[in-house]
Amino acid sequence: MAAGTESIVKYGIIGVGMMGREHLVNLYHLRSQGVAVVCIADPHVPSQQLALSVAESFNWPLQVFSGHKQILDSGLCDVVVVSTPNMTHFEILMDILNYPKPHHVLVEKPLCTTVADCRRVVEAAKRRPDMLVQVGLEYRYMAPVAKLIDIVKCGTLGQVKMVAIREHRFPFLVKVNNWNRFNCNSGGTLVEKCCHFFDLMRLFAGANPVRVMASGAIDVNHKDEIYDGKVPDIIDNAYVIVEFDNGSRGMLDLCMFAEGSKNEQEISVVGDGGKGEAFVPESIVRWGTRVGGREGVQTLQASDDRIQYDGLHHGSSYLEHLNFLSAVRAKGAQAPAVNLHDGLISVAIGVAGQLSIEKGRFATIEEVINE
Numbered sequence: 001m002a003a004g005t006e007s008i009v010k011y012g013i014i015g016v017g018m019m020g021r022e023h024l025v026n027l028y029h030l031r032s033q034g035v036a037v038v039c040i041a042d043p044h045v046p047s048q049q050l051a052l053s054v055a056e057s058f059n060w061p062l063q064v065f066s067g068h069k070q071i072l073d074s075g076l077c078d079v080v081v082v083s084t085p086n087m088t089h090f091e092i093l094m095d096i097l098n099y100p101k102p103h104h105v106l107v108e109k110p111l112c113t114t115v116a117d118c119r120r121v122v123e124a125a126k127r128r129p130d131m132l133v134q135v136g137l138e139y140r141y142m143a144p145v146a147k148l149i150d151i152v153k154c155g156t157l158g159q160v161k162m163v164a165i166r167e168h169r170f171p172f173l174v175k176v177n178n179w180n181r182f183n184c185n186s187g188g189t190l191v192e193k194c195c196h197f198f199d200l201m202r203l204f205a206g207a208n209p210v211r212v213m214a215s216g217a218i219d220v221n222h223k224d225e226i227y228d229g230k231v232p233d234i235i236d237n238a239y240v241i242v243e244f245d246n247g248s249r250g251m252l253d254l255c256m257f258a259e260g261s262k263n264e265q266e267i268s269v270v271g272d273g274g275k276g277e278a279f280v281p282e283s284i285v286r287w288g289t290r291v292g293g294r295e296g297v298q299t300l301q302a303s304d305d306r307i308q309y310d311g312l313h314h315g316s317s318y319l320e321h322l323n324f325l326s327a328v329r330a331k332g333a334q335a336p337a338v339n340l341h342d343g344l345i346s347v348a349i350g351v352a353g354q355l356s357i358e359k360g361r362f363a364t365i366e367e368v369i370n371e
């Protein structure tokens with residue numbers, strides 16, 4: 001949809017730290033689709049200034065506010081992007097959902113830091129059929145992951161039995177006021193970061209999680225950091241096993257002191273008929289069948305021609321916005337691709353994983369969903 005043939009969809013961004021500015025740049029690359037960012041809200045002046053200088057370089061004038069309520073009261077935008085620290089999502093979402101004028105919402109992952117808060121948001125959203133809410137579980141859009149999802153959906157691998165996801169990467173980055181150093185702010189590593197992977201496991205397994213067993217600790221990173229007299233408590237490595245209600249199982253292998261890795265994510269999906277793999281950022285997909293054996297394994301370099309900007313997440317933020325914009329323009333005829341239920345379940349698996357580590361036993365989804 002070229003600009004001019006439909007009215008401009010106006011965006012406001014709440015929280016313009018690293019990810020909020022990333023949304024700003026992505027939306028700029030969607031300008032030919034008829035979008036504009038018209039305002040931002042952030043109480044942290046350096047974040048405001050960085051966002052303003054990005055917008056100036058695009059020739060996009062921005063109204064600047066210090067809080068989300070002012071964005072809502074301004075009536076300036078149709079869509080808000082919530083990219084604030086995890087522990088603020090709940091209050092901001094509830095204010096948006098209770099505000100008389102409707103705003104469509106793209107909220108960053110994790111939906112909230114607790115299952116109880118996610119459920120309150122889900123309930124509040126049911127009362128607002130005039131608003132679309134999409135959760136930023138964007139790994140689904142990465143080209144090699146999307147290709148592997150297609151392969152699974154086509155039935156090439158048969159009935160999926162095992163989904164193994166390895167994330168080996170660098171430590172958590174430094175954030176504004178170091179909010180991500182503590183479980184109480186982030187929800188814990190298995191919620192904050194791994195909700196992406198639990199969402200993918202659910203997609204590949206085509207089933208709902210039943211119980212989770214995890215082992216993890218803070219072994220290497222952040223041990224020499226102190227904030228207001230406290231040492232960070234976020235785990236930096238874990239193994240997590242997730243059992244699904246169709247008998248399939250998932251395993252996450254997380255290590256956040258693995259800068260020496262070629263790939264950040266390696267995903268393996270095995271069905272009763274074949275095996276598929278995806279590698280990020282190499283963007284390679286491999287798949288083969290039990291009948292075809294090793295000789296029959298195919299390799300593909302995955303890409304997506306629609307991507308105009310790769311950004312920090314290999315073009316997935318761009319596709320996430322493209323997808324959400326299409327739902328917004330469909331005016332209710334198209335549901336958001338990643339809905340609040342997806343957001344809730346991805347958090348619930350993470351919470352169950354954190355509980356399993358704490359208690360040293362399996363934690364059921366049933367016990368955390370009713371917390």
Ligand SMILES: NC(=O)c1ccc[n+]([C@@H]2O[C@H](COP(=O)([O-])OP(=O)(O)OC[C@H]3O[C@@H](n4cnc5c(N)ncnc54)[C@H](O)[C@@H]3O)[C@@H](O)[C@H]2O)c1
Pocket residue numbers: 014015016017018019020041042043044047066067068083084085086088108109110136138175176177192313
């Ligand atoms: N999709 C992804 O893969 C991905 C990657 C990174 C971060 N994130 C998510 O994006 C969100 C933001 O993370 P970040 O890395 O940008 O953090 P950040 O610390 O860089 O930025 C957060 C910004 O929000 C501002 N803020 C704090 N409270 C606010 C409030 N009440 N109203 C408005 N602004 C407020 C802060 O001042 C800061 O500028 C988090 O939920 C995080 O989990 C997602």
